[in-house]
Amino acid sequence: MQLLPGFRDFYPEDCSLRNYTLSIWREVAARYGFLEYDGPALEPVELYKKKSGGELVGQLFDFVDKGERHVALRPEMTPTLARMVAARERDFKKPLKWFCAPTFFRYEKQQRGRLREFIQLNCDILGDASPAADAELLALVIDVLRGFGLGPQDFVVRLSDRDAWMQFALGKGVPQERVLEFLGLVDKLERTSEAESVRKLADFGIELGAVRAFIANPSLETTKLQGILADLAARGLSDFVQVDLTIVRGLAYYTGLVFEVFDRGGKERALAGGGRYDGLLELMSDGKVKMPALGFGMGDVVLANMLDEIPAAKAMRDAWLAKRRPAEIYVIIADDTRRTEALGLIQTLRNAGLRTDYSLASTKVGKQFQAAETLGAEFAVVVGAEWPSVKVKTLATREERLLPVEGLAAALRA
Amino acid sequence: MQLLPGFRDFYPEDCSLRNYTLSIWREVAARYGFLEYDGPALEPVELYKKKSGGELVGQLFDFVDKGERHVALRPEMTPTLARMVAARERDFKKPLKWFCAPTFFRYEKQQRGRLREFIQLNCDILGDASPAADAELLALVIDVLRGFGLGPQDFVVRLSDRDAWMQFALGKGVPQERVLEFLGLVDKLERTSEAESVRKLADFGIELGAVRAFIANPSLETTKLQGILADLAARGLSDFVQVDLTIVRGLAYYTGLVFEVFDRGGKERALAGGGRYDGLLELMSDGKVKMPALGFGMGDVVLANMLDEIPAAKAMRDAWLAKRRPAEIYVIIADDTRRTEALGLIQTLRNAGLRTDYSLASTKVGKQFQAAETLGAEFAVVVGAEWPSVKVKTLATREERLLPVEGLAAALRA
Missing domain, CATH: 3.40.50.800 (Anticodon-binding domain)
Structure with a gap:
């Protein structure tokens, strides 16, 4: 009798570590006035197919249940959140600041930092389109990591703006219906050979040099990033952020701000990632509910790997465990x-x-x-x-x- | 886009109620020195087929995953616990006192108090066969409910002893291999017509009157129940328990003590249930690990229905919510x-x-x-x-x- 690959047993010592993660997540989110919610672990598969993107659809644990329903274990929270908020939109004052820390399931190849069952903190602000909301969410992701004893020497939030990329693409004559495809190229730029990038960009009539120049010298005055950076500076959090237009994010539903959080050592996968998805509620509600929104996810696996390697973070965790x-x-x-x-x-x-x-x-x-x-x-x-x-x-x-x-x-x- | 039937959205107000339940569960279990553990939500289906019983196998959310593994969402914790403890038996001092409060999935008919996804507190003591362990676990189930502001006027723990029934059956000449079948009859006695009970018992050569007399006047001196009752009396908990031999429990793996907790009003399904399963670890480990064990489960659905109806419990819950x-x-x-x-x-x-x-x-x-x-x-x-x-x-x-x-x-x- 064996565990399934990619799944975990939590013996008491492992469960304490997980409870530590959950406890810091909940405490810091509450400090920011975020309210906890949750949804079902099993949803109709259409919920995940409805929003385009497709990346996660290939990783679904999906099946037909005893009632002939095609269902899937949740691979992410955003579709459930969008469904829930769209269904009761009038009951809540805007903006909504909600978080959850549930279990997710993805049928992924096994590799360091990736499991098939994991917990993930999800924090979202719905109903506010301003850079003030962007900054509030970024401040939260920073403070969650600071809550674990991590500092600006340990991690950095890399900010980017999908709108700026869309303007760049349209300005270079990329047709509207191929902009997402172009963003996909930019997303993979760091993992693609120069020759292949040149060839693929040529198909859009764009030179690699132009893309690199845009990344090296983004004209921030045309983006919302400037307002966001000023807000974070007022909070004393400038040391934790850095504009980096190589960040595009894989999921198709992102608009505007996108970001990823990395360890400064560069050894781990992203600690967290997120961005704006201003069009998703409208899509999920068949046009009935229009609401700007943004959010991030932070999994427990990469985070735990990182805490193991930063002595100050480890000491903080051990002190928490000793009290219990x-x-x-x-x-x-x-x-x-x-x-x-x-x-x-x-x-x-x-x-x-x-x-x-x-x-x-x-x-x-x-x-x-x-x-x-x-x-x-x-x-x-x-x-x-x-x-x-x-x-x-x-x-x-x-x-x-x-x-x-x-x-x-x-x-x-x- | 709809929820699946039997599943729940937890809007912030619902999530607070769930967190209240989880918080009391965890706090009282910790007071008793129980350690939290957890396992995966998805397991190989054989884990649930390995122990006989079958009742839950028909309610599985099971499917074949992308790697051709036949898997199932967990319908209960005991098989996972038995697997975990058997795998690392030598690493732990006996007795183990462990608890968990995870999500379970059962494809059940929808009815009051039953959902297809629910959380359940599971508390188990492994490695101690004595009535002292039985009493410690019963004291815990009582104190968990007291932790919600419920008193002896609100609920009662009904105790029974499967060993006593086995002795009864063997004494009446029921062959060993048919004892489980006989226990199944006793389990359903209250829900079966007299004529049918008489007919079915006749097949075992037993009269309904003899069964009723045994229930009405159990000879406690031959059972461990006496020691358990004395231990609970020492703790001042006698008001919460009552011997009731009509309790047998459906699952085949129970041995010795079995119990169920009911609201005194008799309006709800069982609040909690459990018992000894001294043979299960041996079965799960193919004979490698022999360890006596007992445990109980307490779901969140019936409990929440009950708290709504008891003013003192409701007031305690509201005070907890107001502080948050x-x-x-x-x-x-x-x-x-x-x-x-x-x-x-x-x-x-x-x-x-x-x-x-x-x-x-x-x-x-x-x-x-x-x-x-x-x-x-x-x-x-x-x-x-x-x-x-x-x-x-x-x-x-x-x-x-x-x-x-x-x-x-x-x-x-x-």
Whole structure:
């Protein structure tokens, strides 16, 4: 009996690491006033086919269910979000600032940083078309990574503008219906040989030199990027961003701002990516709901790889984990005729909200102390001859006190 | 574009309710020293076919993936847990106390309390065969429900013992290989007509009267239930439990203790159910790992229906939700020439961990105050002519103060 390839078991130590990621994601998103939502893990396959793009459609876990519906495990959140918001658009004040951190499924080739099941933070702002919204979302992606102890020496957000590329293409005479195809070329420029790029661009009547010149010296005054950069500067976040027109993003639904976040070391895949998708709600609602929108996704896999390699981030994570040891208090039953009283005491401590453990089986006192140490308990509470008092040992200092059972929870908290 | 039947969208208000459930589950499980784990949502279908039973196999969302693997969305956790523990059995001290709260998928007929995608708390103790472990798990299921503000007037745990039934059956001459079939009859007794029960029991040479007499007057001294009840009494939890031999549980892998939790009103399906499955790890590991085990599952759907109907539980939930309003602080930009300074201040407040929101667009001060009220903010911070001081309004009391920007986060926390 084996795990499927690309899927993970989360033993308790792995699950703690995942909970750490989720906890920072949720905390920072909440600081920005983002509200959590979620959708189903299974959707009709048409939801993903409806928006053009196609890249993810080839990676779907899709099948026909027992009710003859063609369904798919969700590979991304944006179509679900667009469906949900379009359905109840009038119920919410604009702009909406929503986030979620669900599980996604993609049938991908196995490689470092890519799994078939992963969690991903998704943050979106809907109903605001201004650079102020762009900057708010970028500030959030930066602060989420800062929340893990990462700094400007560790990662950079590369900003680009699809509108600027569209204007470039149209200005060079690329016909409207081939602009997406041209953007696809630009997206792959860094991974394509010079000869092949020259040949493919020639088909559009464009020289590689012109493309490179545009990348090297983008005329920012014609884009919204300038306003976004000024807003981020006001927040003191300029060190985290860099204009880079080589970023285009693969998905067809992006308009305007697009961005990707990379580790400065350049060793990992993108930590996060996103952009504007101002036309998607209209497409998803068959024209009924028009709403500008933008968002980003940040997966857990590349992020976890990176945290492993940055000492400051690792130290922060370890401190978080250390605070969550399995038991605060371990009750040691030194005299088994007192088991009934011990169980009552354990119940009282737990009722008071204290994480309390004990040995289910009668066993030697030494073994029970050992278990207390293994679990990282702060106090061992020894139930024995002193009842209705108990010996309380602070395990870190070996200090021992005799305390009455009455009011013990409060005394241990103090 | 519609949701699939039996699946749910979680708009922010729904997601908060789900997070409330998850939060109580996690908090109480941690109080008992249980560690969180998780597994993949997709498993090879054989994992669910390997253990006999069959009930869930007919409800699988199963399909053949792009790599020709026959896979299924998980309908329950126990097979995954058994696989995980069997694979790394030597790495862990016994007993293991583990919990998880993942999403499950079952293709069920739609009815109240049943959905096709739901979350379920699963708590298991592995490696201890004693009634002390049974009692610890039962105390946990009771305290989880108490954690939601439910009391002995609201729910009851009905305990039964499959071993007692097996002894009964064998004593009446039922052959070993037909005992499971006999247990199936007992499980359905309450939902079967008397005539049919009489007829079916006759096939085993057993009279309905004998079965009823056994249920009415179980000889507890021959079972482990007595020890379990004594342990729960020591914890002061007797009011929450009741022996009821009509409980047998559908799944074939149960041995010994089985139990189900019901609302006292009898209006809902079972809130939770579980029992011992001492033979399952051996079965799943092809005989390599023998480990006694028991566990329970508690779904979110029936629980949420019940919380809606118990005023004390509802009040507790509402208090939890009220503490988590979307923003603590709303920054009002009264003078738009100060937007740069305002953004810097917002960043400082968020860096300090305060949930801070503001209007992305320039808009009238009155509208900004309205937004602050809508979000339930505690303070409105007005950035205007007084810079580098700001007016701080406590929204509940209308009280206003002038505070310097320097050290504002600390002043607002105090």
